[in-house]
Amino acid sequence: MTIFRSMAGALMLATAALSQAAAEKSIESNEQGTGYSLEFSYPAVIAEHPALQQMVLAERQTQLTQLKQWGKDWVSENPERAVETDMESFITWQTVANLPRFLSLTKDIWDYSGGAHGNWWRSSIVWDKQLGTVRKPIEMFVDKQAFDRVMHERFCEALDTERARKDGQEPVAGKDDAEYWQDWMERCPKPSELDIILGSSDRKTFNRLAVYVGIYTVGPYVEGDYEIDLPVTANLIAAVKPEYRGVFAVSPKSAAKARER
Structure with a gap:
């Protein structure tokens, strides 16, 4: 899985042209178990908004629960390869813009759950600091x-x-x-x-x-x-x-x- 991990690391380190992420601190939490691993990070500015942080951490828990199930199924079907970590996720939130009222964020996800290669995608949200609500930019x-x-x-x-x-x-x-x-x-x-x-x-x-x-x-x-x-x-x-x-x-x-x- 070294190749996949390197690919994921490169993707997570690469920031969008619009991003302000390079200058900010991030909060990281990594967890690994039998058959699975999750590397998760988000900018410290999210912690300044409890409701937003709660949403982000809830998404992390959902992904972790899914990974654990995938890992359990993997070990059950491949007991001889139980020492391998074949269900992996890398999730990175980044700040794109921090305005007086709005916080623009992206979430990058890289997943590997078997097969020839992993998959990745990006999504975005805008957090309204004044109203304490989240919306899609569109x-x-x-x-x-x-x-x-x-x-x-x-x-x-x-x-x-x-x-x-x-x-x-x-x-x-x-x-x-x-x-x-x-x-x-x-x-x-x-x-x-x-x-x-x-x-x-x-x-x-x-x-x-x-x-x-x-x-x-x-x-x-x-x-x-x-x-x-x-x-x-x-x-x-x-x-x-x-x-x-x-x-x-x-x-x-x-x-x-x-x-x-």
Whole structure:
């Protein structure tokens, strides 16, 4: 399992371009038993919000319970290999942006539960410090359709460019969901259906944004995942729910281009 553990370590150490994680302390808790292991960490800022910390630790317990069951089943079916730890999970929470009212976080999970390789994925949430509630970033917009109207074309263009960079082929126009079964490796899913990650360069407003595309979503396992950075524009802010618009700002690069015009 050394190869898998090294892969997981590399994934967990790599931070998203939007992340503030490098400068903060983390709280770690590792547990290993017969047939399973769990390595878990979250930024210390989560502990400043008891309800959020309780949610995070409850998720840890759920994952640990599942791993223990998998490990028990593994040992039962493979008694001669009971000393091996073949059910592994690495879960890392990271701070993307810590604003006066909101805390933007990502959760990276890497799992191995048998087979040729492990799997990984990323999700994101926004914690409202004022209300003590959690929501998905997309919920801060008027609706998914409003978000897609502004971001879909830009997202597809950027995704196709990244695909071309990975496979060395010329970019192709991303296909929409209706053509999914024709060629899923060229499809362009609606960004609202994926994980939206909100970031900040000034720690005051959300002026950075990325769309996370997990493995197998638009290509084979070997292609890996994508994190597509997109600008926060005035048009996008217009698609934000009125009560949240004040916490969004146009991306610095977009603002500079607007001034040039």
